[in-house]
Amino acid sequence: MMISILTHPGWRGVMCASLALAAFDSQSVAANGLSALKKIQEVHARLKAVEFTSDHNLLHEDGSDLRFAGDRLADVEWESTRGRQVARLTHTAARNLEARALVSLNFLPAGTTVRVVGESEDGHFCLNGSSKITFGGVGPCMAVVPLTAKKLMPASLSILQGEVHWQAEISIPGENTTSVELNATTYLECYLTRGTPRTEKAASEVTAMRLRESYRRLEYATSHLGADASIVAIVHALTSHCGRYYNPQQHFERQDAWYVPNTWRYRYPGASCISICNYCSLILDQIGMEGEYKQLEIYARPDNPTKAIEGGVTSEDYVKDVDWQRWQLFLVDDRSTRWGQVGSYGGMNNYEACIAYTWQGKTYYFPGGTDRVYDHLDQVLCVFRTLVWARWDPRRNNWQVMEVVHTYNQPGHGVPGNCKIP
Numbered sequence: 017m018m019i020s021i022l023t024h025p026g027w028r029g030v031m032c033a034s035l036a037l038a039a040f041d042s043q044s045v046a047a048n049g050l051s052a053l054k055k056i057q058e059v060h061a062r063l064k065a066v067e068f069t070s071d072h073n074l075l076h077e078d079g080s081d082l083r084f085a086g087d088r089l090a091d092v093e094w095e096s097t098r099g100r101q102v103a104r105l106t107h108t109a110a111r112n113l114e115a116r117a118l119v120s121l122n123f124l125p126a127g128t129t130v131r132v133v134g135e136s137e138d139g140h141f142c143l144n145g146s147s148k149i150t151f152g153g154v155g156p157c158m159a160v161v162p163l164t165a166k167k168l169m170p171a172s173l174s175i176l177q178g179e180v181h182w183q184a185e186i187s188i189p190g191e192n193t194t195s196v197e198l199n200a201t202t203y204l205e206c207y208l209t210r211g212t213p214r215t216e217k218a219a220s221e222v223t224a225m226r227l228r229e230s231y232r233r234l235e236y237a238t239s240h241l242g243a244d245a246s247i248v249a250i251v252h253a254l255t256s257h258c259g260r261y262y263n264p265q266q267h268f269e270r271q272d273a274w275y276v277p278n279t280w281r282y283r284y285p286g287a288s289c290i291s292i293c294n295y296c297s298l299i300l301d302q303i304g305m306e307g308e309y310k311q312l313e314i315y316a317r318p319d320n321p322t323k324a325i326e327g328g329v330t331s332e333d334y335v336k337d338v339d340w341q342r343w344q345l346f347l348v349d350d351r352s353t354r355w356g357q358v359g360s361y362g363g364m365n366n367y368e369a370c371i372a373y374t375w376q377g378k379t380y381y382f383p384g385g386t387d388r389v390y391d392h393l394d395q396v397l398c399v400f401r402t403l404v405w406a407r408w409d410p411r412r413n414n415w416q417v418m419e420v421v422h423t424y425n426q427p428g429h430g431v432p433g434n435c436k437i438p
Contacts, residue, residue, distance in 0.1 A: 060122040061184040063198035064158065066094040070114040071105040072212050078225040082274035085221040100202045104224055109172065109208040113165040115143055119184055122156045124149050131185040132161045138178040141204060142166045169208055173231050173303060176206040211304030219271045220301035229274070230302040246438045247306055248380055251373050252389045255382040258296050261286030262385030264365070270294045289384030290369035297371060307375040313367040314396055318345060321403045321422035324393045328367020336405070343405040343418055355427040356401030361414045364406060370396050380435070391435040398424050398432045
């Protein structure tokens with residue numbers, strides 16, 4: 017007895033059933049042919065699995081909190097052995113959902129068309145597609161049917177939930193089309209993103225918990241923007257919102273930066289500039305923000321104080337000995353007691369962290385802990401008051417400015433305004 021096989025590239029583990037049809041022996045088939053078999057045997061179909069091929073396949077189980085991610089979810093989101101359980105998926109907004117269904121059939125002669133239709137109250141989950149069998153037989157087999165949704169996913173970041181009721185339409189040449197009710201897939205949950213999430217580091221691995229946090233933060237940050245806001249305006253709104261509190265004493269490594277908003281409830285709220293940039297970039301990673309972006313740390317040297325140099329975190333401290341005192345080079349911010357002038361205390365920084373975001377060939381710089389945006393890296397230095405040599409005063413338990421190398425902003429004047437945002 018022949019066994020029908022339909023293969024599909026990339027579908028792992030698909031193979032025909034190898035059981036013979038006990039109701040018919042080889043002699044009767046040889047004597048009467050397929051036409052006799054079709055008259056006797058009913059068509060049976062069963063949905064075995066559904067894989068959403070337009071899923072990014074990057075989603076992990078939630079960890080114990082935002083800092084952690086569990087195991088990555090399977091590529092095949094639903095299998096009949098799981099009952100009603102459907103793995104969560106992520107999908108790019110404003111694009112069609114695509115999938116493929118694995119259907120088990122007991123009778124599939126060559127030329128048969130298998131059409132699968134998925135109906136849902138949410139039109140975004142209504143899918144259909146068909147596949148024609150070019151090689152067939154009289155035994156049980158599996159058919160892989162590619163599917164496409166009838167309408168685009170919403171354009172906004174959101175979570176779609178629903179269930180799909182499946183039906184197969186089997187069209188055998190010379191016979192009437194037979195409709196067969198298939199299994200239903202329920203508890204379907206789809207998280208929309210702007211593009212493919214970036215997961216280069218563990219802190220950026222995609223989870224439902226992290227996506228919901230990213231949605232919530234972006235909603236707060238961009239509530240004042242119109243529907244036609246540019247990508248640069250969205251990034252600026254996010255960095256401004258997350259940088260509204262600045263406290264260099266609260267520092268988080270990238271993995272822990274998910275907790276930056278918690279610091280806003282502290283008695284002394286805020287986090288360091290690099291912690292804020294870490295948090296913003298984690299959100300951009302989760303939602304697959306368009307464009308290219310990276311984090312930078314910049315500092316300045318005394319021989320060219322207006323030139324921003326990359327590498328502040330890893331660079332050695334600039335020090336010199338003056339009259340038995342050890343002086344160190346710092347960038348001084350508004351926390352200084354005298355605007356960073358000689359004799360003032362506090363406000364010392366080794367570097368400034370920023371997000372460099374490139375869109376349509378132009379790069380914009382968003383300094384962490386500020387609401388600023390500039391189109392030249394050197395301008396980032398202007399978030400500081402001065403570049404100075406300072407000494408440690410053990411009586412005041414603080415750094416004191418001993419010499420001003422360069423003044424970026426005169427006392428009484430604010431930080432330079434933003435560049436033009438498209």
